[in-house]
Amino acid sequence: MPELPEMDNYRIQLSNHILDLPISNIVINREKSINLEPADFTDALLGRQVIFIERRGKHLLFHLDNGRRLLLHLMLGGLLYLGSSEDRPNRSTQIEMIFNNGIVLYFIGLRLGYLHLHTAKEAEELLSGLGPELFDRKMNEERFKAIFSKRRGSLKTALVNQEIIAGIGNCYADEIAFAAGLRPSAKLQNLTGEDLSRLYQAARDVLIHATEAGGYMELPLTKDDKLTGGFNELCQVYDREGEKCYRCGDEIVKTEISGKKVFYSPGCQHEY
The missing domain is CATH 1.10.8.50 (Helicase, Ruva Protein; domain 3)
Structure with missing residues (x-):
């Protein structure tokens, strides 16, 4: 299961590639990986931009330009790939997030993991049970x-x-x-x-x-x-x-x- 270093690596690299790019399409191949009806999930994300990516524990939080959050937990076997249909790995994808420059963020192996859309308050409440971060400024x-x-x-x-x-x-x-x-x-x-x-x-x-x-x-x-x-x-x-x-x-x-x-x-x- 991806842990702090893996998720921080994803956070850092994705922040260099997808911030402020409008989302032009969403492909959902597994409805259980999301928390809304596919049409509602897609409509809520079209045209939105990821403005900041935060890691909390083993989760990633994609902060959207309208204040909402995409909460990702890869669980066991989950992976991410960012690229095109030509260079993507030969693996089944549960969700595909297409940006307006043609680049695609593939969510792979989300059979146990999930990508859920929440308000900022909902996301905060869902993560409230997590302990402190080792690298939090308050930790010593x-x-x-x-x-x-x-x-x-x-x-x-x-x-x-x-x-x-x-x-x-x-x-x-x-x-x-x-x-x-x-x-x-x-x-x-x-x-x-x-x-x-x-x-x-x-x-x-x-x-x-x-x-x-x-x-x-x-x-x-x-x-x-x-x-x-x-x-x-x-x-x-x-x-x-x-x-x-x-x-x-x-x-x-x-x-x-x-x-x-x-x-x-x-x-x-x-x-x-």
């Missing part, structure tokens, strides 16, 4: 430590809980735990203040690095996109079961915590 090490020191249970479960910190999922939870030298199974109640400080810095470092490397999405956003997916080769533990740890040489282990797959290096990640 002390606030981060206060949030996690009040929690119990495993580190992995807490990191992927969107009500605690928004935007982190399976991949980056494991990468953050590795960078902090902590096992994903470590109990929060056993972590010291020093552990939490290290965790805060690890979370920032991993997410910044992953965003700069384009995240782990398999499909480039455009035909000229050389960035998206660059983090695939940089993962330290995620999806590396049985391979050697780059840090200690031990073998990467795969297990499960609360039904979620977990990767870690037993040689250099500690549980306390």
Whole structure:
């Protein structure tokens, strides 16, 4: 599932291509991916312009010039592609957004995800249950430590809980735990203040690095996109079961915590 780095990569790149372009057509191939009747959804978007793109957790918010919002959640398997009918990937699309310069934004794999149209107030209410953003200007090490020191249970479960910190999922939870030298199974109640400080810095470092490397999405956003997916080769533990740890040489282990797959290096990640 796309996480903070993947969605931020999309946000940054799309902002360079589609802002202020009038929407000339909408093609809806799967009605369940939207929240209105297809004709109403289309009529509401024709002629509108995306003036700003915001990321909130794992969501993208397309701010329209009339104050409304398109709320996107790709869920598991969702992808975006921006291009033409000639260079688009050979995959089924659920929604196609055509701009007046002929460029098309393809929403791919939205069988679990969605693109919903809301008022600004509705969108705010729908996202109100999300926890704070790690890179919010109000977030700092002390606030981060206060949030996690009040929690119990495993580190992995807490990191992927969107009500605690928004935007982190399976991949980056494991990468953050590795960078902090902590096992994903470590109990929060056993972590010291020093552990939490290290965790805060690890979370920032991993997410910044992953965003700069384009995240782990398999499909480039455009035909000229050389960035998206660059983090695939940089993962330290995620999806590396049985391979050697780059840090200690031990073998990467795969297990499960609360039904979620977990990767870690037993040689250099500690549980306390």
